[in-house]
Every structure is written in C-alpha cells, then in structure tokens.
Amino acid sequence: NTLKVLKYKDRLWPAFAPESIRGVETFKSRDDDVIVVAYPKSGTHWVWEMARLLLAGTTDVPTIEKDDGMIEDVFPDVLEAQPSPRSLNTHAHFELLPKEILEKKNCKLIYLTRDPRDVAVSYFNHHRKLVEYYEYKGQWKDYFPLYVNGKVDYESWFAYTQGWEQGIKDNPDLKVHVTSYEALHENTNEEVKKLAQFLGAPTDEVFVADVVNKTSFDSMKASKGKNETYREKDKTETPIMYRKGKVGDWKNWFTVAQAEQFDAIFEQEMKGIRPYKLYTNQRGFL
Numbered sequence: 314n315t316l317k318v319l320k321y322k323d324r325l326w327p328a329f330a331p332e333s334i335r336g337v338e339t340f341k342s343r344d345d346d347v348i349v350v351a352y353p354k355s356g357t358h359w360v361w362e363m364a365r366l367l368l369a370g371t372t373d374v375p376t377i378e379k380d381d382g383m384i385e386d387v388f389p390d391v392l393e394a395q396p397s398p399r400s401l402n403t404h405a406h407f408e409l410l411p412k413e414i415l416e417k418k419n420c421k422l423i424y425l426t427r428d429p430r431d432v433a434v435s436y437f438n439h440h441r442k443l444v445e446y447y448e449y450k451g452q453w454k455d456y457f458p459l460y461v462n463g464k465v466d467y468e469s470w471f472a473y474t475q476g477w478e479q480g481i482k483d484n485p486d487l488k489v490h491v492t493s494y495e496a497l498h499e500n501t502n503e504e505v506k507k508l509a510q511f512l513g514a515p516t517d518e519v520f521v522a523d524v525v526n527k528t529s530f531d532s533m534k535a536s537k538g539k540n541e542t543y544r545e546k547d548k549t550e551t552p553i554m555y556r557k558g559k560v561g562d563w564k565n566w567f568t569v570a571q572a573e574q575f576d577a578i579f580e581q582e583m584k585g586i587r588p589y590k591l592y593t594n595q596r597g598f599l
C-alpha cells in the first residue's frame with residue numbers, strides 16, 4: 314500500500330526529474346508572474362486556465378497545458394525562456410516556495426483551496442489512474458489512511474494548508490488572492506471577475522462570461538483533451554485531469570466511520586486557523 318514518489322531533501326514530490334524539482338529553489342521570479350498555488354486536486358487546471366485567459370485579455374489563444382507552467386515539473390531554462398507575463402503554478406508547500414518570491418514579493422499569487430474530502434477522492438483517482446507514475450494498486454479503504462497521514466506526493470493536506478494560511482498571515486505584503494473550488498462553483502462569474510480585478514485584466518461582462526464559458530468543465534475536457542498527455546488506459550481515453558468536476562463527491566466514497574474520523578482530525582489540525590469557510594458556512598459542514 315505505497316505510492317511511488319520522489320524523496321528530495323526529505324520531502325515527497327511526484328517522480329519528476331530531480332533537475333526540475335531543484336529548480337524550485339533557484340526559480341527567478343518576474344514582477345508580472347502570476348502563480349496559482351494549491352494542494353493537488355484543488356482545481357489547479359481550472360484556475361490556471363482562468364488566469365491564463367484573463368492575463369491574455371482574450372480567449373482566442375492557443376491551447377497549452379497547465380503542466381507547461383508547473384514550476385517543479387519544467388526545467389529551469391525552459392521556464393526562463395517563456396515570455397512574460399507567465400502564468401505558472403506549483404503545489405509546493407509555503408516553506409518550499411522559491412526564495413525570490415518571498416524576498417521580492419513581486420509576483421501575484423492565487424491561493425486556491427478545496428474541501429479536503431473532495432481532494433482525497435480526486436487524489437485517489439489520480440493516483441490510481443496514473444499507473445506509470447505511481448504504480449498504485451490500493452483500494453479506497455487503503456488509500457484513506459495514506460492521504461490522512463500525508464504519505465503521498467506533496468504530503469499532508471493539513472500541513473500544506475496550515476503552512477499557507479500562516480504564511481499569508483505572516484506576510485501581509487504578499488500579493489495574494491484567495492479563492493476556493495466551492496466558491497468558484499457557487500458563483501463562477503463573480504469569482505472570475507474578482508480574479509480579473511486582482512490581475513488587472515478586463516472586467517467587462519462579455520469578456521468575463523467568455524472566460525467562464527471557455528473554462529467550464531465540459532469545454533476544458535473537450536479542448537484540453539486533444540493535447541492532454543494523461544488519458545485513461547481504457548477505450549474511453551478520457552483525459553484524467555477532468556474526472557467529475559463536482560462539489561461533494563466525497564459523500565459517494567467516505568464511509569460514515571471515515572467521515573467521522575476525518576472530522577475529528579480536521580478539527581484538531583485546523584484549530585486556530587482562520588474560520589474555515591469550506592467547513593463552517595458555504596457547504597454547511599460542522
């Protein structure tokens with residue numbers, strides 16, 4: 314019941330090239346960089362695409378993949394060669410962020426969160442389907458403790474979230490926009506508009522609606538499908554990164570005992586962290 318991951322300086326990363334992971338430490342930030350930061354499976358592809366289109370000021374741009382802008386997965390010289398403004402993304406924990414970003418506080422960060430139970434289910438499917446990367450054969454019941462205990466690439470959701478929440482609090486001059494997968498679902502237009510304001514992009518209704526439309530689950534599943542490297546190994550060949558795209562799928566997977574166990578851990582781990590929106594109001598949990 315283990316996943317194949319890469320250990321680099323005692324931290325767990327996906328099995329990317331060590332050279333690209335090392336590049337996180339030496340990354341050179343630019344004033345106009347925009348970086349989506351999120352724990353895996355929080356909707357990174359979605360928000361990265363929104364940011365990319367907003368920055369471009371048009372939806373009429375060539376299709377590229379989120380991983381082309383993933384700091385820990387792209388070789389440093391390739392990242393360097395990308396034209397400005399770059400839309401990037403990383404799942405790095407706050408304390409592993411490229412030093413320059415914290416020193417210069419120049420680029421814009423979009424911090425994205427998602428209900429960690431939906432993240433668990435999404436990550437399980439990710440780990441099961443990317444056979445060549447993870448060689449994982451476990452069932453959901455086996456996976457649950459791995460996830461809860463952070464025995465996965467990028468480790469614990471709780472540690473990740475604690476680190477980022479604290480990091481944002483301690484660095485009030487960091488340019489960061491906070492959003493959540495649930496908020497984006499609930500009020501997509503409004504959230505995209507806020508994102509546009511943060512990025513200094515056009516905020517007119519027509520453009521915002523166009524971005525919302527082009528980044529919808531169905532639209533991305535279809536358009537990204539052509540270039541998407543990760544596909545189901547069955548006849549459907551569905552792109553793996555566009556699975557279900559819903560809020561609350563955890564209810565179809567968690568047993569009552571798992572849900573209770575998760576709540577107890579959540580309460581303990583998230584004590585003192587901001588009134589946690591996902592859990593306290595929007596989704597009616599707790």
Ligand code: A3P
Nearest residue numbers: 354355356357358359435529530555556557558
């Ligand atoms: P599910 O597995 O619950 O369907 P990430 O991009 O961080 O890897 O997150 C992937 C999750 O976001 C998956 O969740 C995926 O289906 C969902 N997703 C991807 N694109 C989306 C979109 N355009 N709209 C809504 N959800 C999207």
